[in-house]
Amino acid sequence: MDMTVYAVFFYIIAALIIVSAGMAITRKHMVHAVLYLVVSFLATALLFYLLGAPLLAVFQVIIYAGAIMVLFLFIVMMIRPAPAGERSLTAGRLAAAFGVCGIYVAAALVLAFMAAPEAGRPMAAAAASPFAFGFYLFDRHWLAVEMVSLLLLVALIGALHLGRAGRRNQSERKEPL
Amino acid sequence: MIVPYTHVMLLGAIVFLMGMICTLTRRNLMMIIVGLEIMLNAAAIVFVGAGLEFGQIEGQVMALFIVAVAAAEVSVGLAMVVCIYRQTQSLDPQCTEDSRCPAGTEKASEPASGP
Numbered sequence: 001m002d003m004t005v006y007a008v009f010f011y012i013i014a015a016l017i018i019v020s021a022g023m024a025i026t027r028k029h030m031v032h033a034v035l036y037l038v039v040s041f042l043a044t045a046l047l048f049y050l051l052g053a054p055l056l057a058v059f060q061v062i063i064y065a066g067a068i069m070v071l072f073l074f075i076v077m078m079i080r081p082a083p084a085g086e087r088s089l090t091a092g093r094l095a096a097a098f099g100v101c102g103i104y105v106a107a108a109l110v111l112a113f114m115a116a117p118e119a120g121r122p123m124a125a126a127a128a129s130p131f132a133f134g135f136y137l138f139d140r141h142w143l144a145v146e147m148v149s150l151l152l153l154v155a156l157i158g159a160l161h162l163g164r165a166g167r168r169n170q171s172e173r174k175e176p177l
Numbered sequence: 178m179i180v181p182y183t184h185v186m187l188l189g190a191i192v193f194l195m196g197m198i199c200t201l202t203r204r205n206l207m208m209i210i211v212g213l214e215i216m217l218n219a220a221a222i223v224f225v226g227a228g229l230e231f232g233q234i235e236g237q238v239m240a241l242f243i244v245a246v247a248a249a250e251v252s253v254g255l256a257m258v259v260c261i262y263r264q265t266q267s268l269d270p271q272c273t274e275d276s277r278c279p280a281g282t283e284k285a286s287e288p289a290s291g292p
Contacts (some may be wrong), residue, residue, distance in 0.1 A: 025211070044221070075259060165260060
């Protein structure tokens, strides 16, 4: 396969990621934002596959574009917020926000100009097989895997607790009325 | 040969900047979480690209952990958003129990006391 085909795929996928993320962050209606975000994450999964991470691409589709985005959609449809109820920022705060972004862009540009000149050559295509990836993960990073499982358990308990606390506060607020 | 390494870094930087703008300028708790998700996604892109550039599989391992951390963050964050929405009937980050919602926001009326 011609190597320039990979480059063309990369630029198409990159444009798709950037455009859909840009649409997602500017939508007024949250359902639209979440759906554009799903497109962005699916394009990211394609990019992972192109960059030689097939197992990670599958995880991206299952976990990010599947589970997390469905959770978002579920919450948006559950609380059904008003679409136009967003307060606009004052000029000073907007300037502060874009000032922080400008500092970030300046730092990124400085790092880009300090980069080694050999970083400009194209990368060799390579792929990690799912077997090699899984073996390496559980061979070298078994402790981190256990910590992540503990983190997910804590997140589960925290989410349950927050859900119960919200309901309790609401019933307490209603009681004196 | 795919593309130069700097182009992957540039893509990650642009996506991260978009998430940053979303987090800093939107006044909606769920859009702030969306911005955080975009930033984590950009970090994962950069890790996978760097893993390919240096021939290390560590980059993909880190990207996997980023996905796991994002899942935990989103579940707790959305639970907090639902909790706040139940108390204040608003998604504005300034509307809490202690401070009143500033004028100009559409705050739903308090639930009427039922019989």
